[in-house]
Amino acid sequence: MSRVLNKLPESSSPPRPRHCALTRPATSSPTSASNRSPLRTWRRAGRRTRGSPGGAGAVRLTPRQVDVLRGLAEGKTLGRIATDLGLGKETIRSTAKQMYKRLGVHDRASAVLMGQALGMI
DSSP states (O other), X not given: OTXXXXXXXXXXXXXXXXXXXXXXXXXXXXXXXXXXXXXXXXHHHHHHHHOOSSSTTSSOOOHHHHHHHHHHHTTOOHHHXXXXXXXXXXXXXXXXXXXXXHHTOSSHHHHHHXXXXXXXX
């Protein structure tokens, strides 16, 4: 059985694939996307999408997103909101996801509270 296994010598390591990040040459520009840390990139993206907290103009929702937010504030399910608006449930679900992203929240209750705080509903 030991003849069947093809072991590498202890001193050598397996060759690294060419697409591995460790084999790429470093870029000369300090502001290029590859040199930024993922956390820094995430924080910058968050600033662009969320806007400044406080003002009613900080977050802009589409009219459909406002309709979905009003439905959630009334305690309706996504299916009921879809029926009321004459749209599909998946359309309302994806609209709600984008609305959550714009508001900077992760659930329905937080979205309703944020909408009330911003004067949208």
